[in-house]
Amino acid sequence: MASKGLTQAAFFVLTALIDEPRHGYGIAREVEELSEGAVVLRVGTLYGVLDRLTADGLVALDREEVQRGRLRRYFALTDAGAAALSAEADRMAAGARTATERMAAHRPGFAGGAA
């Protein structure tokens, strides 16, 4: 998993679970907020990602609650998930640093997001 890197959806799902366990709807809302609306997870996509992350041991079932007559499962980030997320964040940060440095060297007018 780590060698292939995380998909954008998986990256945001893991990020959404950093602070506390969440249920499916909570994850979808949090992902939308964290990505400023750029990533909107449909239910089928969300549970496909959760299924894969659970199978890979990056996410685990935390608890089950019954609300309004329906079972609701809460998912939590595992240690392996935190490590994979941290590695992916480092990789992305390194890539962003490289791009910023090259922009500063070759196109100083655009470096650091300046207009």
Add this chain to the structure above:
Amino acid sequence: MTGLLEQRYRTVLRLLPASYRAEWEDELVATYLHDADESELDLARPELGEVASIAALAVRVRLAGPGGPPRFAALGSAVRTFAVLSLLLHAAGALTERALTVAWFGGAEQPQRALFLGAFTGQGLPRGAAEAVLWLLPLAWVGAYAALLRDRRRTAAVLAGLAALSAPAQLLTGPPFPYAAVDTCFALLTVAAVCCGHHAEAPAARLPFLPPGAALLGACVLMGGATVAWPRAADAVWGAGCAVLAAAAVWCAARFAAARRGRSPEPPADSPGLPLGLAALAAAVLAQRTAALVQLTTALHGTSGKGAGVLRPLLVGSEVQLALLAAAVAVLGVLGVRALPAPPRVTAGAPPNAVRGG
């Protein structure tokens, strides 16, 4: 709270396998309906994007990778095997046919050359250009095959879709022969298998027994050799039929040899994905062979004398190949189905991953 929207959404969820629904359905429904407007529960319908995401999830679950439930992993493996072998067959067929045509053209008499070139030059520029594109388009199968085995899935799907366009073009430009219809279905089925089988969570495509280049070269030699060895029996399906029969014979020999050694055959010979994928490929070629035979029999009824003498060896070759292909489909199909793991148990409300072990 059970409105029409919930019922409609549960209908969409029936795309998913029963075992998956038993585990996840209520959760999916709760997530979907969480912020639905209660006053519209009987009026609204699931959005198309939502239905598409469930359909995509259903494909990923049913055609799982090695980490999925064993039965779904085996079915996924069968579809992926069919996809890669079908691309190999189409690629080798496209290369062989064009190589043989070029070789024939080099040694043909001037009137025959003029007749061949007339298809491209004798009907005006637009029609000639369209004919040339249609003649070259099947070579995109080669690109699709190479892309899939380099794990460039989207490129493979696009190239396969492009190559498959040449098949329905036969239906538009020629008479509605059954062979053209079956050929079109086979091409579209291959594209569907590439798209659905090789989804994001599926393992990288690989060929059993041989490296990709050697397999393509071997298939070309086999298909070209079969045509050259018995040109009077060689029609559009002859080379592909011989190649599939050779692959089935190799698999059966490997399985027989493993059984004689007194132990369970090693994968991939024992994996149900390989015999099932090969059986599906043989069934597709069998359908092509049947359609071609129907056309041939119809033609033979309206022919007598020298024409019938030319068609008769073609008929014999076709009938023999049809019988062998049917036997291959039966043997591979039965062995593959018998090796399939049992369906996952349906356990309502089981915690995540409970189904995986089933």
